[in-house]
Amino acid sequence: MAFSLKNFLKRHSANPVTRRKAWNKYFERRLERHGLHIYKGHLNWALSPELAALHERWGDTPGIPADRCCFLYNLARQVAARGIPGDTAECGVRFGKSSFFIMSGLGDPVRPHHVFDSFSGLSEAGEADVAMDGVKSWSAGDIAADERVCREKLAAFEQCNFYRGWIPERFPEIEDRRFALVHIDVDLLEPTRDALEFFWPRLEAGGVIVSDDYGFATCPGVTRAFDEFFAERPEKPLPIPTGQVLVWKDRPGA
Numbered sequence: 001m002a003f004s005l006k007n008f009l010k011r012h013s014a015n016p017v018t019r020r021k022a023w024n025k026y027f028e029r030r031l032e033r034h035g036l037h038i039y040k041g042h043l044n045w046a047l048s049p050e051l052a053a054l055h056e057r058w059g060d061t062p063g064i065p066a067d068r069c070c071f072l073y074n075l076a077r078q079v080a081a082r083g084i085p086g087d088t089a090e091c092g093v094r095f096g097k098s099s100f101f102i103m104s105g106l107g108d109p110v111r112p113h114h115v116f117d118s119f120s121g122l123s124e125a126g127e128a129d130v131a132m133d134g135v136k137s138w139s140a141g142d143i144a145a146d147e148r149v150c151r152e153k154l155a156a157f158e159q160c161n162f163y164r165g166w167i168p169e170r171f172p173e174i175e176d177r178r179f180a181l182v183h184i185d186v187d188l189l190e191p192t193r194d195a196l197e198f199f200w201p202r203l204e205a206g207g208v209i210v211s212d213d214y215g216f217a218t219c220p221g222v223t224r225a226f227d228e229f230f231a232e233r234p235e236k237p238l239p240i241p242t243g244q245v246l247v248w249k250d251r252p253g254a
């Protein structure tokens with residue numbers, strides 16, 4: 001890229017808005033050459049004080065990135081605004097970041113939220129989880145998290161119930177519950193399929209299942225689990241550019 005004094009000065013301008021825009025443009029152009037892209041700096045969600053305050057509260061404990069947190073937060077707000085009854089749940093909680101944004105979006109301290117995790121990392125990957133050439137596939141035990149940290153990070157949410165163990169072993173403990181929103185984030189085919197088989201029939205009409213990983217080349221098993229599960233059902237997975245996917249359950253007559 002040819003050196004431009006005008007752009008250089010903008011990138012080092014004292015005005016933070018001008019500076020932010022100039023750096024955004026600079027990286028955008030450089031990354032385009034490699035088939036990569038970054039979000040526009042002027043996107044409302046990226047500047048939202050509401051989300052910034054939640055990220056501040058969360059701190060720097062690892063977890064899913066800001067765009068996916070934003071999506072879960074707004075989805076939870078939708079579910080609350082539409083008055084969908086039922087509990088909420090998450091499979092694959094790690095340190096709790098996605099549950100933190102879901103429960104913050106719901107803003108309902110009496111709606112039970114159930115979280116399932118081995119806290120020993122991923123289970124064994126199968127054939128269907130082997131990623132395309134050149135992309136690392138997962139190994140058992142990857143992404144292990146300390147349950148105590150997760151409980152501390154979610155301590156403000158008294159409605160949160162923890163189920164340590166391999167999915168689906170502890171699902172029977174909530175088999176009589178109904179659900180409004182379920183988040184799946186377990187990276188692999190088998191636990192994703194187990195979660196769909198358990199939660200979909202228990203999802204209220206108008207409720208939603210959302211998953212991470214569906215659009216990731218590193219998680220082909222998740223794509224397959226969703227595509228196979230919904231192949232013969234009227235509802236279909238809606239992939240979104242963050243790599244997440246969602247499926248709303250139809251309301252009869254809607």
Ligand SMILES: C[S@@+](CC[C@H](N)C(=O)[O-])C[C@H]1O[C@@H](n2cnc3c(N)ncnc32)[C@H](O)[C@@H]1O
Nearest residue numbers: 063064092094098117118121122123166167191
């Ligand atoms: C990518 S992390 C989840 C990230 C999390 N949602 C967040 O907000 O940061 C995947 C999690 O799934 C859990 N996991 C994967 N396979 C599992 C299984 N078969 N049973 C229970 N937990 C599992 C792992 O322990 C890990 O914490």
